[in-house]
Each structure stands twice: as C-alpha cells, then as structure tokens.
Amino acid sequence: MKGPLTMRMPLGFDLAGAVDRRLWWGLLWGALGAVADAVPWALLVALPLLMQEDGGGMSPVWLLAGLGAAGFVLGSGLKALALNANFSSTYTMVAQARLRLADHVARLPLGRVLSWRDGAISDLLSSKFSLYQDIMTHVWGLVVAGLTFPVLLWAMLLLLDWRLALVYLAFVPVAMLAIPWSYRLLDAAAARVSAERDLAVAGVVEVVGGARDLAFFDPQDRRRQAVHQHFDALSRASLATEVAPAPALASYALVLNVGVVAVMLLADHWLGDGSLAPMVLCLALFLVLRLNGAVAEFGLFLAELRFARAVLSDIRALANEPPLPQTKAAVQPVGGEIQFEDVSFAYDGQAVIRGLSARLPAGTVTALVGPSGAGKSTLAHLVGRLWDVQAGAIRIGGVDLRQMDEATLNRTVSMVLQDVTLFPMTLADNIRLGRPEASDDEVMAAAEAACIHQRIMDLPSGYQTVFDPEAVRLSGGEQQRVAIARALLKDAPVLILDEATASIDLDSEALVQQALSRLCAGRTVLVIAHRLWTIRHADLILVMQDGAVIERGTHPELIDSRGTYARLWQAQQGR
Amino acid sequence: MTEQRKSSPLAVYLSALRPWRGLVYLMLGLACLAAVLELAPWLVAWRMMVAVLEPAEGDPSLQALVALALGLVLARFAVQAGVTISGHRAAFQAEAALRHRLIDHLARLPLATLEGRTGDLKQVVMEDVGRLNGLLAHTVPDVLSGLLLPLVTLAAFAVIDWRMALASAALLPIGLWAQARMAAGAATVYQQWVAAEARSGKALLSYVRGIATLRAFSRQASSLDEVRQSVQAVQSMAEDITRRSAVPYAVFGMCMTYPLVVLLPLGLLWVNADSLAFADYLLFLALGGVLLLPLNRVMMALHGLRKLSASGTRIMAVLEQAPQASTPVGEAVPADASVRFEAVDYAPSADPASPRLLHEVSFALPAGTVTVVTGPSGAGKTTLARLLTRMIEPTAGRITLGGIDLRDLPLETLRAQVAIVFQDPVLFHASLRDNIRLARPAADDTEVIAALRAAGAGGMLVSLPDGLDTLIGDRGTRLSGGERQRIALARAFLKNAPVLILDEATAHVDPVAERDIRQAMTALMQGRSVLLIAHRLRGAEQAGQVVVMDGGRVVASGPHQTLLADCDLYRRLWQAQDSAADWSLGQAPLSVLPATQAVAP
Numbered sequence A: 001m002k003g004p005l006t007m008r009m010p011l012g013f014d015l016a017g018a019v020d021r022r023l024w025w026g027l028l029w030g031a032l033g034a035v036a037d038a039v040p041w042a043l044l045v046a047l048p049l050l051m052q053e054d055g056g057g058m059s060p061v062w063l064l065a066g067l068g069a070a071g072f073v074l075g076s077g078l079k080a081l082a083l084n085a086n087f088s089s090t091y092t093m094v095a096q097a098r099l100r101l102a103d104h105v106a107r108l109p110l111g112r113v114l115s116w117r118d119g120a121i122s123d124l125l126s127s128k129f130s131l132y133q134d135i136m137t138h139v140w141g142l143v144v145a146g147l148t149f150p151v152l153l154w155a156m157l158l159l160l161d162w163r164l165a166l167v168y169l170a171f172v173p174v175a176m177l178a179i180p181w182s183y184r185l186l187d188a189a190a191a192r193v194s195a196e197r198d199l200a201v202a203g204v205v206e207v208v209g210g211a212r213d214l215a216f217f218d219p220q221d222r223r224r225q226a227v228h229q230h231f232d233a234l235s236r237a238s239l240a241t242e243v244a245p246a247p248a249l250a251s252y253a254l255v256l257n258v259g260v261v262a263v264m265l266l267a268d269h270w271l272g273d274g275s276l277a278p279m280v281l282c283l284a285l286f287l288v289l290r291l292n293g294a295v296a297e298f299g300l301f302l303a304e305l306r307f308a309r310a311v312l313s314d315i316r317a318l319a320n321e322p323p324l325p326q327t328k329a330a331v332q333p334v335g336g337e338i339q340f341e342d343v344s345f346a347y348d349g350q351a352v353i354r355g356l357s358a359r360l361p362a363g364t365v366t367a368l369v370g371p372s373g374a375g376k377s378t379l380a381h382l383v384g385r386l387w388d389v390q391a392g393a394i395r396i397g398g399v400d401l402r403q404m405d406e407a408t409l410n411r412t413v414s415m416v417l418q419d420v421t422l423f424p425m426t427l428a429d430n431i432r433l434g435r436p437e438a439s440d441d442e443v444m445a446a447a448e449a450a451c452i453h454q455r456i457m458d459l460p461s462g463y464q465t466v467f468d469p470e471a472v473r474l475s476g477g478e479q480q481r482v483a484i485a486r487a488l489l490k491d492a493p494v495l496i497l498d499e500a501t502a503s504i505d506l507d508s509e510a511l512v513q514q515a516l517s518r519l520c521a522g523r524t525v526l527v528i529a530h531r532l533w534t535i536r537h538a539d540l541i542l543v544m545q546d547g548a549v550i551e552r553g554t555h556p557e558l559i560d561s562r563g564t565y566a567r568l569w570q571a572q573q574g575r
Numbered sequence B: 001m002t003e004q005r006k007s008s009p010l011a012v013y014l015s016a017l018r019p020w021r022g023l024v025y026l027m028l029g030l031a032c033l034a035a036v037l038e039l040a041p042w043l044v045a046w047r048m049m050v051a052v053l054e055p056a057e058g059d060p061s062l063q064a065l066v067a068l069a070l071g072l073v074l075a076r077f078a079v080q081a082g083v084t085i086s087g088h089r090a091a092f093q094a095e096a097a098l099r100h101r102l103i104d105h106l107a108r109l110p111l112a113t114l115e116g117r118t119g120d121l122k123q124v125v126m127e128d129v130g131r132l133n134g135l136l137a138h139t140v141p142d143v144l145s146g147l148l149l150p151l152v153t154l155a156a157f158a159v160i161d162w163r164m165a166l167a168s169a170a171l172l173p174i175g176l177w178a179q180a181r182m183a184a185g186a187a188t189v190y191q192q193w194v195a196a197e198a199r200s201g202k203a204l205l206s207y208v209r210g211i212a213t214l215r216a217f218s219r220q221a222s223s224l225d226e227v228r229q230s231v232q233a234v235q236s237m238a239e240d241i242t243r244r245s246a247v248p249y250a251v252f253g254m255c256m257t258y259p260l261v262v263l264l265p266l267g268l269l270w271v272n273a274d275s276l277a278f279a280d281y282l283l284f285l286a287l288g289g290v291l292l293l294p295l296n297r298v299m300m301a302l303h304g305l306r307k308l309s310a311s312g313t314r315i316m317a318v319l320e321q322a323p324q325a326s327t328p329v330g331e332a333v334p335a336d337a338s339v340r341f342e343a344v345d346y347a348p349s350a351d352p353a354s355p356r357l358l359h360e361v362s363f364a365l366p367a368g369t370v371t372v373v374t375g376p377s378g379a380g381k382t383t384l385a386r387l388l389t390r391m392i393e394p395t396a397g398r399i400t401l402g403g404i405d406l407r408d409l410p411l412e413t414l415r416a417q418v419a420i421v422f423q424d425p426v427l428f429h430a431s432l433r434d435n436i437r438l439a440r441p442a443a444d445d446t447e448v449i450a451a452l453r454a455a456g457a458g459g460m461l462v463s464l465p466d467g468l469d470t471l472i473g474d475r476g477t478r479l480s481g482g483e484r485q486r487i488a489l490a491r492a493f494l495k496n497a498p499v500l501i502l503d504e505a506t507a508h509v510d511p512v513a514e515r516d517i518r519q520a521m522t523a524l525m526q527g528r529s530v531l532l533i534a535h536r537l538r539g540a541e542q543a544g545q546v547v548v549m550d551g552g553r554v555v556a557s558g559p560h561q562t563l564l565a566d567c568d569l570y571r572r573l574w575q576a577q578d579s580a581a582d583w584s585l586g587q588a589p590l591s592v593l594p595a596t597q598a599v600a601p
Helices: A022-052 A058-107 A110-114 A120-160 A162-176 A178-209 A211-217 A222-243 A246-272 A278-319 A376-383 A406-412 A427-432 A440-449 A453-458 A476-490 A506-520 A555-561 A564-573 B002-006 B011-053 B062-108 B118-160 B162-168 B172-183 B186-209 B211-216 B225-257 B259-272 B278-288 B294-319 B381-388 B411-417 B432-436 B445-454 B481-495 B511-524 B560-566 B568-582 B589-599
Strands: A338-347 A350-360 A365-369 A391-396 A413-416 A494-498 A524-528 A540-545 A548-553 B339-346 B358-365 B370-374 B396-401 B418-421 B499-503 B529-533 B545-550 B553-558
Touching (some): A022 A120, A022 A278, A022 B225, A022 B259, A058 A120, A058 A278, A058 B225, A120 A178, A120 B118, A162 A246, A178 B062, A211 B062, A211 B418, A222 B062, A246 B062, A338 A376, A350 A391, A350 A548, A365 A376, A376 A391, A376 A524, A427 A440, A427 A476, A440 A476, A494 A506, A506 B568, A540 A555, B011 B118, B062 B118, B062 B294, B118 B186, B118 B294, B186 B211, B259 B278, B358 B553, B370 B381, B381 B529, B411 B418, B418 B481, B445 B481, B545 B560, B553 B560, B560 B568
Parallel strands (some): A365 A540, A494 A524, B370 B545, B418 B499
Antiparallel strands (some): A338 A391, A540 A548, B339 B396, B545 B553
8 A cells, every 4th residue: 555556456446346348438538539639739730731832822721720620529529428438437436336345344343343433434435435536537537638648749749850759758757756756755744634634523523422411521621622623733734735745746847847948958959950940849849838738737637646545545444454254155054052162352452252162052041141341242242243253163053153154144143232223214124124125014023023013103104214313212212122123023043132131211121021022032042131130030141250151050050059140149139 | 694694605715714814815916926927938939939930130049048938937836836835824724713613613502403413513524614725725726827817818819919819719609608508507416416425424424333233134335225325326416417517518628728720720811811920820829729728727626616615505504503592601690409390391393283292391309309200201301301401492481490590591500510411421532530520620530439439330440451541432442331321420420510410321230330329329419409310210219209200291299109109100110110120031921911011102
C-alpha cells in the first residue's frame, strides 16, 4: 500500500469483483474523441500547405471549414458515447465494490469489527466511498483523453521537426519524477488528516449520540470542548496537507517550462543556421505551448489522484482484513451435541478462555454462570463462530465448526443476544432474518409462538411496519420477543442465549419467559444467565471463572457440594 | 428568521467566511491576476512569431522574449500558490468555525430532537460543512478566472477586429444552449442525489451497528433489501443523470475546444481578401485555441455547486431548529428538592387527534423521599422521566422543582439539580476515572472509588486491566450492559445532585449487585429525592411511596402495603413478579401460563 505500483489495480476496480465490459468501450470511444480534439491543431499545422496551393483561394477555406465541422460532429458523438460508457460502468462497479465490502465486514471475526472506532466503518462505506466514487468515475473518463491528446500533439510536432519534438520529450520523464515525490510528501500529511478526521467524527457521534447523558453529567461541556479541539486540529492538518506537495508540483511545472524554453532557444539557434524554416518555428511554437499546457494539466491531474489514493488505501485497509476462513466441503453435523475440546481463546493478548473442555448432549439445557469477565459471552460467541478458537476445537454434531460451511453453521446454530438489534425493514422481514425464504404464514406462526403476534397486529401497518426506533416504540421485552421469533423461525438444533433471560419490563417478562420456554424445547441450549433461579432446572450448570470451568453439575449437585455456585445461590436467595 | 429562510443555501457558507474576508479578497485578487497571467506565454509567443515571420527594426531578441515568457510563467506559479494558500486557509478555518457553531447549537436543542439522528447529524457536521473548502478554494477562483479570461480576451479581440472577435465566440451560443439543457431540472436531481446518498449512509450505519446480530444469522449487506437497494439507487440515479446529460456535456466540451476551427477558415478568407493583417491572424490563432477552455472549469465548478447547495440547505435546516427555551441563570432558585407533577398531559405531536401518552398525571415527590413508579409497559413511566428532565415538554399542566415551574428554571440549574441513570447509558471514550467524575472533574480517586463501590462495581477495579485508568467507551474495553449501568450509577452518585432519577437503571444488573446497590443508595440518598422507575418491585416495600401507572394515568399511589391491599393492578404486578421469578428454563412451558394471562395486555 506504499506506492501506486503495489496496488492490484490502481483505481481499485478489483474491489468490484468483476470488470464491467463497458469500461473498455469507454476507453476506446474516449481515445477516438481525443483525436477529434486534436483536429483544430492538425488543421493549423496544415495551414501553410493549404495557403501555398494558390488554386483560387476558396478551396482551402472550404476544406478547413468542412474538416472542422466533421471533427465537431464526430467528436461530440464519440465523447457522448465515451461519457455514457465510462460513467455507467464505473458507477456500477463502485456500487458492486461497496456491497462486496459491506458483505466482507460481515465475514470478519466480530472482534476485528468491534476494534474499529464506532462509526468508522460506516463512515468508510458511506461518505468516504461516495468521495471515492466521485473521484474514480471522473478520473476514468479523463485519464484516457488526458493521455491521448498530448500524444497526438507531440506526434504532429515530430512530423514538423523531429529535433524539437525530442528536445521537449526529454524533459517530460524528468518532470514526471515529481509526481511520486508529491505522493510521498502527501502521504504523511494525509495520514494525519485521516486520523484527525476519524477523531472528529467519533467526537461528533459521541456528543450527539450521548447528548442526553452529557446534558446531566458534563456541566462544563468538557467532552464538547474536546470535539472543538478536534475540529481545530483537523483544520490545521487539512491546510498542511494542501501545502505539503507544493515543492514537488512546482518542480514538475518548472521542469516542463524549462523544456519549453529549451525548445525555443534551440529553435532560434536552428533558425540561425538555416536548418529550420520560420513558418515551421511558428507552428512548432503553437504546438509546444499547447502540448505543454496539456502535459502540465495531466500531471496536476495525476497529483490530484492523491485523494483517491488516500481514500482507497483506507478502503483497502478494511478490504484486507482477513475474513474467518470458510471451508467449501460441507460436512453435515449429526445431532446437536456440542463438544468443547481444550478450547483456548485470547483477545488483544489477554487470555479469555483457558483450555476449556465440556460436552453438552443433544437436546439438553446447559447454563453458564459466573462473574462478569469470566468469559461466558466469549464462549457463547465461539459456538456461533463470531470468532475462531485459537487452540483446541468446538464440535457440533461431531463436526469441527471450522469444517462447516457458512450455510450449514447458520442452519445449525441460533443466537439470541442480550442487545437486540432490529433493522430498518418491515417487522416481517426482521423476523424473516432467521430464514429468508419463510412464508408469511410461517413468520406469523413464529411471532405467535414468541407471544409478539398480537402486539405487531396492533401496529397500524402490522407486519408491514418498517421498524424505526423513533416511530415504532417497541419496549425492550417486545424487541426481545421479535428476536425470539427470529430464532423460532430459523429452527436450528443448537441455541445460544446470551443473557436473553434478563428481561426488561415486568409484563413482558412473563411473555418473554413463555416464548423462551417454547424456543428451547427440544434443542441443545447454551444459556448465559445472571439470575440463577432461571436456570436451576438446567441439565448441566458450568460455573466459570477466569476463562475456565471451576464447577460443573446439576443444581442439586452443586448446592450439595457447597462451592462457589452454592454461595452465589445463597446470596441470591436474599432477593 | 423568515428572511434567513429565503436566503440562498450558499449564504450559510458565506457567512461562515465573514471573519476571514481579508483572506478571501486577497485570494480573489490573486485569482484574477493568475487568470491574466495564463495568457502571457501565448502573447509572448505571438510576438516571437511576428518577429520571425515579419522581422522589423527594433524587434526584441528572441532570447529576451523567451526570458520574459519564463519570468511570467514563474510569476503565475507564485500567484497561483498565493491563491491556494489564502483560499484554503480561509476555508479550513471557516469550516472549523461552522462546525463549532453547529455542535454548540446542537447542544442547545431540546434533547428529544437529537434522538435517532446521530448518523444524519454527523453527515451534516462533517460532510456537508466539509464542502466549504471546495467552494472557496476551487469553485470560486475557477469561476472567477474562468469567466474573466475569455471576457478580457474577447474585449481585446473586439478592439483589433470585431469580425474575428465574433467568429471566436461563434460556438459560445451552442455551448450555452448545451449548458442550459444540462441545467434543466438539475437542481432537483442533485437534491435527490444527496438524499439517495444519505439514505444509503443511514442503511449502512444500521447495518454495521447490527453486525453481531447479522453475523449470528449469516446475513450480509447484499442480502438486506434496504442496504442493497439504497446502494443501487445511488448507482441507477447516477446512470440516469449520465444518460440525460452525456450529449449536451460532450457538445459543450467540443464548443470550448473548437473556436480555432471557426477562426482558421474565416481568418484565411479575410487574409486572402487583404482585410486582415497576417500578424493579427496569427494573434487570433494563438489565443483563439485556448480562449474558451477556462469555461470548462466554470462548468465543472458550477456542477459541484449544485451538490453544495443541497448541503447548505441541510446545514441551514439544523441551524434553524429553535434551541430549547431557557431562562437566564440566577433568576430562579428551587427552594428544595421536592418535585410535583400537576395535571400533566403529554402528546408527542401538536395534532389534537394524536394519542396522548399521559392524562392529567399528578403526584408529589416530597424532598428526601424515594418514589417508585411502576406499571405495565406503555403505561408512560419513562415519559415521566423525559418530562422531568425537560427532554420533552408537557402539553398541559406543569411540573415543579422546589416550587418553581421547570419552564421558569434555567436549563443549567435544572440539569445541575438532577442526576439521571438511563437503562442504556452512554459512556465516553475516556478512562473509567474520567467517565465517573465527568460531572465533578475535581473529585479525587477516593471519592471515585467510593462511588464505584456504592454502585456495586468495586470489583471492576480489579477485573479491568488498568483499573481506574482503563479506557472505556466505544473503542475501549468492552463492557457488559450491567457493567455500563453500574458505571453510570457511580457517575450519578458522584454528581450527588438533589434529585436522582433511575430509569430502569439496574435492569441489566444481577440481583446480588442490585441488592447491594439498593443498600448503598439508601445511605447515599439521605435528604435527596429519588424517582425510581422499575418493573422489578424488589425493594418497593422500603420506598416512601409507590405510584402505579397504567395507560398514561396514575391508577393508584401510596405505600407498598396499602397498595398491595387496595390496588388490583399493583397486586397482580407484585405476584407476577414472584411467579416470573419462579420460572426456570428447562421446566415445562405451561407452568408460567397462569401468571402470563394475569398481566397480558
């Protein structure tokens, strides 16, 4: 990611997965359109020839006018074609790249996603991507014409006087050295802007999203003051970035102009020794000046690509995050037994699970209890393969999770998490998340079993209500029951409940419990619960501490053994 | 206010620039100079051609002319650098100023107006404001120089030969016609474009937020209709705009590059007719080729301007939202910590047909007592907390604190008098210590630790990797819901305000910790008024009074024992809690049915 050459495709078209064929048509039409741009200059160069033909005076005028008009019409048509092909193909590919990248996020280990600052990923997918889209679509159309036109002008110069053409050409590669230099100058400055911008974005998200809490706890507005400082720092860094490449860009233009000066001086010299006609010198002067203008513009344009490079490198940083490896060979699990075999897992260098082994027979309820930070949630997430184990193995129905393809794992394991997330789509589709192909009747049956059907029917648009936390006020318990309906619809043999029994409102509590009881029937359940009495009938209770199981057994067994569980139970009896 | 609404959306950018207008004028002057200097090499070249083709006495040497050309080019670099620096300097500072203004303005808005708008507002503060540097440092100089250059040249042409001047501008009307074709309806299209981008931004934000859930269902962005459709809507809109504007765009570009094609034959005609000097013909050819090219810049700049005005409109919409009314500090001081709700009505919208969430709610919270508010969901419990904190305002009736109507109390005073813990508290990207002492930055570690212990979170000092120095918040150590609530409780305890509101503040906390918290709180809350909104009634028996709500009305209030005897709803809630508490996974589902039916809405 250091220089443009290390990129697989400089404009990041590879992110789209497949190249749209219109892209190459756009290239062709664009190149032909640039030929039309060169027509006036070709006519200019041909002027002395036409003026020498003293065949009446009228015919060269009509020839010029006719060729010019033809160039105009052809040029307009070709450019319109090029524009259509370029923009349509690049916009299509950018949209594909955006969706692919968003999909990619869902395939990363959850911990990697969470390690990005809140809002950074969505900022990348939305605003940074639209910036990138603007740059890329325009760049693609301009590169072609920008390159073809000066090449044609130079070819005309070559025909006029090859010596002058070569003199000018000698300066171009020297000047071009300044472009990578400008990138180097910019990279450091741009990285700072990007970092400052991320801080400012996170700050805005914090003070707007947390406005309620700040209003009562930050009377001196210290958090807001910090955001103000981020804004100022961003402003300073942005200015530095604009100025940073100046030495390189000035050198670029300077070298090119020295080239023009050299051409002029040598032309003067060759005029003196008679090897250059005065008229040829004048025409060469026209061509060199216009050529120089086009080359200078092209170089500046390459330098402008730095924005695309900076944004693209951010996008690539996300694209290069390795996803959880997926297997193609789908080994089908037999039954719903879960086996933990010497499982270890560390997060950020801290061991969270240490060599844990357990067997959860199919169709039984196993509870994980223990203090916060004991690793209960991590263990549950490992079963859903939100992460991969670092040592040992987790097997469901005899198959290592890593040997299961995504579809099989999805069919096998359901999770109901403590933090329920409903998405801005219809409630029916929110439930259907569990099984996209489910019919409306199946969705309703699941909602009914989850005790949420009536509540949904009471909403003005029923199941077609698009969830919007502002317009549709569903209580925590109601959202929980929607999540349970999802899991019911999905009907997987293994069920993970992460604190899903800690209900939110009292009247919901009973309904949530009823829904949960239905959901758990006949499945292998792994449940995390703080309230011990809600799991006292579990077939197996695993007491965790510091990433390991310190006690295991049924409720009566654990009470009899008078260990940690018994003490916790005793404490909770005082409710 | 109305005047402001009528003004152009760009005005918001221009007014932000006002403090830096010196720099802006400097930039404008330099941009004009740079435009004129752009022609210089062509003029020098023309002089050279005349000297070569029609040598005369007193012609400057070619070397001298070359040196002059180089000098003018270097001068243009210097001037252009001045344009870049002064333009960006003014623009970036104005951007920061506009962001300062926005974020301060947002802090004064009624809190309820910010709910659920984090993504949108981030877009406004960062992206929409961020278009200012493009406007000032690129659009304005490009438009200025792009118009100035052709105008000056054409005027000079007219002085030398009006026929050639007309000929060089012959393609301009066609180009302008093409422009007009493109501009027709463009403003609306670009508004739609910005809206489409905003929609996909919102969809992607909620996608990324829900990624844990989506992972659990192995769903990805492209399988979610809203995400896929919103991204594709941006694409198809772009394709649509391209299809419509491709031909006029191409025609315009050709008009700008083709004046030479008109000048060549006409000039030749007049040269042949001896009505145009050959040297003048050369001048028209030298300048005619590049005469209209700057208009391309103007068009690109105007193109960007449309997106800009959509952004400006959104910034203005935020700035025009009225801040929450508040009286100046110091005018009213509450007598004590007592709170009274007096016949309070609340409806979320002003529409008289819209359902009311509260109906004539009246009760008093005597200073130094604990009041528990309970009731089934939808009863309006949380609305009470939102009203008491002035996140929303009552539609009728009034709420007093220490005898003063909340609306007569300065907002600062109210917020200083109240500490609140929400069910979903937001913690900030800072150390645990700084999160807790947010309200009292001067508090020392002993006080911070005491507050943490009182909140049942003493264990976190050991369990968190760096104790009080542990970074928490969105990118810090991950905390469970219960841990977040306990930190928020500690934060509230340390603030030590006369009125404490706990809105389901211990819903995620385990019962052992909850009991500890209750005991600690009893000690801490001496002389303070506590409003405890809870669905779990454990501890209600110790509260001074319990207010039972249902359907937006106060059904009953009084001490626990009285209500247990007199209030059916309260008795059912109390019993439901017991039977709910008896429930356990792995039991037959039927065992919970009687209790369920008892409270099912």
